[in-house]
Amino acid sequence: MQTLELQQRYKTQLLLPNFGVSAQEKLSKAAVLVIGAGGLGCPCLQYLIAAGVGKVGICDGDKVEISNLHRQILFNTNDIGSMKVDVAKMKLQTVYPLIDIKTYDYFLDNSSAIHLFANYDIIIDCTDDIEVRYLINDACVLLNKPFVFGAVYQYEGQVAVLNTDEKKINLRDLFDEINSEDLLTCNNSGALGAITGLIGTMQALETIKYIAALEGNLKNELLICNFLNYHHYKIALTSSVKKTQVPQTINDFMHKKYKLNCINEYNINTDLNQEAFLKKIKEGNVQVIDVRNENEQPKINYFLYDNIPLNELILHPEKVSKEKTILLFCHAGIRSRIALDFLKDEQQYIKVYHLKGGIIKWKDNETSNEKSI
Amino acid sequence: MDEQIKILAFGILAEKMQTNVLFFSMPVDTDTLMKDLKKAYPSIDKLKFSIAINKKIISENTPLHREDEVALLPPFSGG
Structure with missing residues (x-):
């Protein structure tokens, strides 16, 4: 514990038996990824960040809606229509500006799970869709990441800490594969914010207990709580x-099909026409890549781009940014499609698009535009 | 007197069975219990759930004994 400010900030939790400076330092070195900034994720994030977890990732592709506000307590009426991860980061960062908060403004899918989980020590499942829960489970088992499961049904909640040791006990040991049609979510079975808040808070607590190696962690156990009568069962x-x-x-x-209810726009439509391609460039934070060979004509001067021929891209994928949206183009849209499939399927790139029909079609448009003038 | 076994139901199972605790004539094993239970409560026939005996999850047909406590655990998914 380096500074007086840190000692003051955490002095009350440092007083706890079996906690102290060593537990606080473990928290400050931990990286935790929260999937879903909803009824479970909001309180979970607040307590993780307040407690001093050093790096926290938030993954959610949703925008704030009015029906979220009764239970998703990081958001208020003015936030309706904004990306949840942006609002969450803005508010959480004020708690402690030095905590490293990363945001991922998309819904988790196979490639993003592999890409993101590798950067975190523990994953917290705060989603509300059983298919995503299996996806999170399977990625955690494959990457040896412990994860904290939490879910609500009306006045009851479940919490478990899974995949914590070599036994790899996971969600499939608890509930064998179930379709989302067989289950109700908060949106169609009802939920009280205080109850999702309790379960989300318990997920934060179990994460803190796991990192700080405190007793009584729900490793390989399922806790079920009824919040009407306070009965619980472990x-x-x-x-x-x-x-x-x-x-x-x-x-x-990567090839397993999960029936995900929330699909990212870039997974549904990776083929962009000229107008959509230019719009993406204007949005910024992009790497535009020409995958044609170096000497191929025509050269393009409508926008800036890198030239990484397809063969070179496959040999050296590290030349492609993992942080930016990738926009690929070639002569006729065939090589750019191959590059897109390679980056998404083999290299776990997330936001990748290509110019459908290639630059030849663009040229055609330019010519016809010129003719029409 | 007929021996009975204690069954705890959670989530949608408690809702469909309209109780979270019930007692059932002593079945020989969990497969028999499930068959009898689904006959008594047809509304749970299509539901998927896991079974725990004495607070331990099971995944195969398991013999039941006097004073065993069976819990029926549906998956929750809301958040």
Whole structure:
């Protein structure tokens, strides 16, 4: 613990038995990723950041809606229509400006799970869709990441800490594969903000207990709480003999189809026409890549770009930014499509688009525009 | 007197069965219990859930004994 300011900030939790400076330092070195900034994620994030977790990632592709406000307590009426991750970061950063908060403004899918989870020590599942929960589960098992499960049904909630050791006890040991049609979410079964708040807070608590190595962590256990009568029930989990299998390799995982309810726009439509391509360039934070060979004509002067021929891109994918939106083009849209599939499927790139029909079509448009003038 | 087994139901199962605790004539094993239970409560027939005996999750047909406590655990997904 380096500064007086830190000692003052955390002095009350430092007083706790079995906590102290060593636990605080473990928290400050930990990197935690919260998937979903909703009814569970909002309180979970607030307590993780207030407690001093050093790096916190927030992944959610949703915007704030009026129906969220009764339980998603980081947001208010003025935030309606804004990206949840942007509002969450703005508000959470004021708690402690030095905490490293990363935001990912998209819905988790196979490639983003592999890409993101590698950068974090613990994953917290604050989603509300069982299919995403299996996706998170499977990526955590493959990447050896512990994860904290939390979910609500009306006045009851469940919390578990899974995949914590070599036994790899996971969601499939608890509930074998279930379709989202078989289950109700908060939006169609009802939820009280105080109850999602309690379960989200318990997820933050279990994460803190896990990082600080405190006793009583729900490792390989499921806690079920009824918040009407305060009955609770704790169940020991064991490896199931009949479970459906987690994909064996990352490649298998990348090709597994999860029936995700929230699909990112860039997964539905990776093919951009000229107008959409230019719009993406104007939005900024892009790397535009010409995947044609160096001497191919015509040269383009409508926008700035890097020339990374397809063969070179496949040999040296590190030349492609992992932080920016990638916009690919070529002569006729075939090589750019191959590059897109390679980057998404083999290299876990997330936001990648290509110019459908290629630059030849663009040229045609230019010519016809000129003719029409 | 007929021996009975204690069953705890959670979530949508408690809602469909209209109780969170019930007692059932002693079945020989969990497969028999599930068959009898679904006959008594047809509305849970299509629901998916896990079973715990004495607070330990099971994944195969398991013999039941006097004073065992069975919990029926549906998955929750809301958040």
